[in-house]
Amino acid sequence: MRFILPFVIFLVLSVFLYMGLGRDTREVPSPLVGKAAPAFVLPLLHDTGKHFSPQDMKGKVWLLNVWASWCGACKDEHPVLMEFSRQNVLPIVGLDYKDKPEDGQATLKKAGDPYTLVIADADGKVGFDYGVYGVPETYVIDKNGMIAYKLIGALNSQNLREKILPLVAELQAK
Amino acid sequence: MIPELGHFSLIVALCLAIVLGVLPILGAARNNRVFMGVARPLAYGQLLFIATAFATLAYAFLSNDFSVLYVAQHSNSQLPGQYRFAAIWGGHEGSLLLWALLLSVWTAAVALYSRHLPEEMVARVLGVMGLISVGFLLFMLFTSSPFDRLLPAAADGRDLNPLLQDPGLVIHPPMLYMGYVGFSVAYAFAIAALLGGRLDATWARWSRTWTTVAWVFMTIGIALGSGWAYYELGWGGWWFWDPVENASFMPWLLGTALIHSLAVTEKRGAFKSWTVLLAIAAFSLSLLGTFLVRSGVLTSVHSFAADPKRGIFILSFLVLVIGASLLLFAWRAPKVGLGGKFDMLSRESLLLSNNVLLSVASASVFIGTLYPLFMDALGYGKLSVGPPYFEAVFVPLMMPMVFMMGLGPLARWKKMAVPDLAQRVKWAFASALVLALLLPLLMGRFLSLESNKWSPMIVLGLLMAFWIIATLVVSLRQRWTGQGTFMARVRKQSLSYYGMQMAHLGVALFIIGVTLVKGYETERDVRMNVGDTVMAGGYEFQFNGVTETQGANYVAGTGHVSVRRDGRVVGELSPEKRQYNVSGMPLTEAAIQTGVFRDLYVSLGEPIPESDGAWAVRVYIKPFIDWIWAGCLLMSLGGILAVSDRRYRIHKKTVSGPQSAADSLQSPVSSSQPEGAAS
Numbered sequence: 015m016r017f018i019l020p021f022v023i024f025l026v027l028s029v030f031l032y033m034g035l036g037r038d039t040r041e042v043p044s045p046l047v048g049k050a051a052p053a054f055v056l057p058l059l060h061d062t063g064k065h066f067s068p069q070d071m072k073g074k075v076w077l078l079n080v081w082a083s084w085c086g087a088c089k090d091e092h093p094v095l096m097e098f099s100r101q102n103v104l105p106i107v108g109l110d111y112k113d114k115p116e117d118g119q120a121t122l123k124k125a126g127d128p129y130t131l132v133i134a135d136a137d138g139k140v141g142f143d144y145g146v147y148g149v150p151e152t153y154v155i156d157k158n159g160m161i162a163y164k165l166i167g168a169l170n171s172q173n174l175r176e177k178i179l180p181l182v183a184e185l186q187a188k
Numbered sequence: 189m190i191p192e193l194g195h196f197s198l199i200v201a202l203c204l205a206i207v208l209g210v211l212p213i214l215g216a217a218r219n220n221r222v223f224m225g226v227a228r229p230l231a232y233g234q235l236l237f238i239a240t241a242f243a244t245l246a247y248a249f250l251s252n253d254f255s256v257l258y259v260a261q262h263s264n265s266q267l268p269g270q271y272r273f274a275a276i277w278g279g280h281e282g283s284l285l286l287w288a289l290l291l292s293v294w295t296a297a298v299a300l301y302s303r304h305l306p307e308e309m310v311a312r313v314l315g316v317m318g319l320i321s322v323g324f325l326l327f328m329l330f331t332s333s334p335f336d337r338l339l340p341a342a343a344d345g346r347d348l349n350p351l352l353q354d355p356g357l358v359i360h361p362p363m364l365y366m367g368y369v370g371f372s373v374a375y376a377f378a379i380a381a382l383l384g385g386r387l388d389a390t391w392a393r394w395s396r397t398w399t400t401v402a403w404v405f406m407t408i409g410i411a412l413g414s415g416w417a418y419y420e421l422g423w424g425g426w427w428f429w430d431p432v433e434n435a436s437f438m439p440w441l442l443g444t445a446l447i448h449s450l451a452v453t454e455k456r457g458a459f460k461s462w463t464v465l466l467a468i469a470a471f472s473l474s475l476l477g478t479f480l481v482r483s484g485v486l487t488s489v490h491s492f493a494a495d496p497k498r499g500i501f502i503l504s505f506l507v508l509v510i511g512a513s514l515l516l517f518a519w520r521a522p523k524v525g526l527g528g529k530f531d532m533l534s535r536e537s538l539l540l541s542n543n544v545l546l547s548v549a550s551a552s553v554f555i556g557t558l559y560p561l562f563m564d565a566l567g568y569g570k571l572s573v574g575p576p577y578f579e580a581v582f583v584p585l586m587m588p589m590v591f592m593m594g595l596g597p598l599a600r601w602k603k604m605a606v607p608d609l610a611q612r613v614k615w616a617f618a619s620a621l622v623l624a625l626l627l628p629l630l631m632g633r634f635l636s637l638e639s640n641k642w643s644p645m646i647v648l649g650l651l652m653a654f655w656i657i658a659t660l661v662v663s664l665r666q667r668w669t670g671q672g673t674f675m676a677r678v679r680k681q682s683l684s685y686y687g688m689q690m691a692h693l694g695v696a697l698f699i700i701g702v703t704l705v706k707g708y709e710t711e712r713d714v715r716m717n718v719g720d721t722v723m724a725g726g727y728e729f730q731f732n733g734v735t736e737t738q739g740a741n742y743v744a745g746t747g748h749v750s751v752r753r754d755g756r757v758v759g760e761l762s763p764e765k766r767q768y769n770v771s772g773m774p775l776t777e778a779a780i781q782t783g784v785f786r787d788l789y790v791s792l793g794e795p796i797p798e799s800d801g802a803w804a805v806r807v808y809i810k811p812f813i814d815w816i817w818a819g820c821l822l823m824s825l826g827g828i829l830a831v832s833d834r835r836y837r838i839h840k841k842t843v844s845g846p847q848s849a850a851d852s853l854q855s856p857v858s859s860s861q862p863e864g865a866a867s
Contacts, residue, residue: 017517021514028511032503094774100476123713125423125713147280171771
């Protein structure tokens with residue numbers, strides 16, 4: 015009887031893998047796209063006395079970029095963000111996800127800080143509300159605080175040029 | 189015309205693989221010598237045609253044939269020659285072709301070095317490998333042919349991802365794949381044993397060689413990948429617990445378990461069904477790794493574009509291969525028998541516990557890697573798991589494992605008294621403990637740190653490493669003293685014994701490297717004007733500005749940093765910030781001065797805007813980091829030494845069955861025909 019056990023475990027696993035297949039992990043048409051960005055109030059990473067809320071961005075098109083010091087893919091994305099922030103297209107808000115604030119601060123101090131401001135989501139609650147799957151993720155949020163687009167995985171020059179920039183230009187023109 | 193030739197070769201190879209997957213296995217079941225006899229020629233033929241296909245793709249890359257879609261996507265006329273060749277495996281389709289090529293290389297190698305095996309065993313092993321090959325060739329031909337045309341041809345290619353334009357990446361994938369695919373041999377042997385019902389010490393000896401060789405490749409492959417991450421990503425990290433890294437680490441852990449359980453099956457005839465299950469699981473995880481990387485189920489730095497059609501294909505293949513093997517296991521394994529009995533404390537029980545811990549470690553990595561997927565599928569929402577999880581789970585599992593790793597080689601087979609074993613190791617443990625407690629007190633001064641740092645984690649890490657080394661010394665002493673001259677006794681020990689100890693020593697070096705680099709690394713992140721200096725770990729780094737240099741296919745800002753110690757120049761480092769012409773992608777190229785006790789690591793951050801040539805500069809002192817890779821190297825060398833043992837070069841068919849417990853390790857089985865080795 016116990017010899018059949020590995021087979022049963024594997025069957026259960028393959029069902030999960032099959033369910034995972036249907037989902038495109040990079041560009042999930044997240045249920046949040048087209049809906050209002052979940053509200054929150056979080057302290058700033060560099061100055062915990064100050065707080066940030068999506069309300070503060072009303073009237074602006076902005077980018078919410080989820081990252082963490084422990085995330086490998088973020089390190090690939092980082093130079094792209096640095097380059098992008100230099101072009102000053104729109105405010106980029108960084109969300110330091112499930113991270114020790116001192117680690118997050120050290121990372122930015124070390125590699126450069128592409129963000130207009132960074133908020134600390136140490137216990138990951140806000141990330142959970144936003145349906146963060148893997149780090150990094152990037153959200154485009156429009157002037158009315160609606161999520162217009164969600165990208166899972168690292169930004170690169172291609173998806174920036176082809177997806178994000180045209181969308182931002184369009185939203186800013188509205 | 190040439191790419192079509194490649195495509196045609198693949199089709200021919202597929203036909204050969206189908207026949208190879210059917211006839212020999214059928215022949216073995218019906219005892220038909222003709223059917224069994226076709227296995228070897230088919231294995232060679234398959235290699236010939238897949239190699240031809242590979243060669244045509246290589247030709248397309250080297251001759252800049254941008255009418256081939258895959259070449260246009262992954263190469264560029266400015267790309268230097270060696271990277272144009274390595275670009276063959278720079279994307280999904282080519283990686284698969286490399287997989288298939290290496291599989292056919294392993295198949296042909298088995299065909300070549302199996303003269304001493306029973307014919308039906310060879311037929312079954314080659315047949316099973318043929319079936320795996322059928323799956324991969326079908327996958328390639330139906331969903332991802334690297335030979336598809338792009339008409340009209342592109343004027344120039346889109347270039348290889350700059351991250352992959354690195355000498356490390358030229359050899360890392362082939363090495364790693366040799367490991368992944370090599371486990372298919374162990375798997376094929378396991379399936380052949382289940383089919384034929386022959387599962388004895390001789391069988392274990394045959395599989396052992398192949399498994400160890402595959403494991404050696406995999407160890408080197410993973411180490412190369414980690415080394416690449418260290419100097420190419422510019423962050424000084426060497427392991428990120430990225431899904432793709434985990435995908436290679438899981439089969440490695442199981443492969444390590446398999447090597448050890450094969451040892452028990454060979455020597456004592458025990459753990460048979462467990463060994464077979466491990467062999468199946470190790471290869472299944474190799475396949476699963478391929479699935480995870482290729483299907484886009486998990487996001488990772490390494491994964492190529494996701495394509496659901498490909499995902500479905502690999503998943504079906506996975507279910508077919510793994511499902512069928514596990515069913516076969518459920519059906520046949522109960523007949524295999526349990527083998528020799530052993531006591532609560534014996535070498536068997538220690539090895540079994542190590543096996544269990546390695547498997548649990550592999551499972552915990554597996555769960556961490558797939559956890560986001562499970563939670564999502566169950567509707568619990570999306571979440572992510574990072575290094576905090578892996579470190580919290582992995583390290584506690586490794587501690588008892590290392591403890592038993594020290595005891596294992598000292599314990600007797602079958603039965604061992606606790607007081608006896610304790611007597612043998614008490615001095616080893618005491619000296620390891622004292623050293624581990626004291627050494628951190630001196631480390632600060634040795635590494636010129638501002639303060640001495642003494643933390644429980646450092647002591648624990650060092651204790652594990654010194655424990656391995658101390659028990660190793662005890663074991664060597666035991667074996668080198670006694671009857672006969674010293675040299676005679678040194679020579680009397682088998683190569684596989686020395687191989688094992690060398691690999692264990694490698695683990696100790698690895699642990700020392702990880703512990704000390706984690707405990708004592710120094711990082712300085714500073715804005716530096718031209719001429720500024722910064723002190724780190726007793727070294728003075730002076731930034732002499734950045735000049736522009738022209739690479740083959742990129743423009744780089746090259747930083748000039750001179751390093752002094754006590755006023756004396758010890759090195760000039762030139763980190764680069766590259767901008768690749770075609771993709772426009774920026775890349776940080778760290779400059780590293782390697783040393784036995786520390787690496788000096790400098791990488792360029794960003795230029796400071798509106799300044800006079802100032803840059804953000806990262807300076808790291810990484811003590812003992814190279815010991816990590818030296819440890820991996822020793823592990824691989826240990827593996828090579830172990831398979832060079834005379835025992836595995838026996839030409840004639842030997843009597844099967846476990847040898848007597850007492851002389852098992854020193855059994856002087858000799859052979860007058862030392863040929864046919866697998867290594």
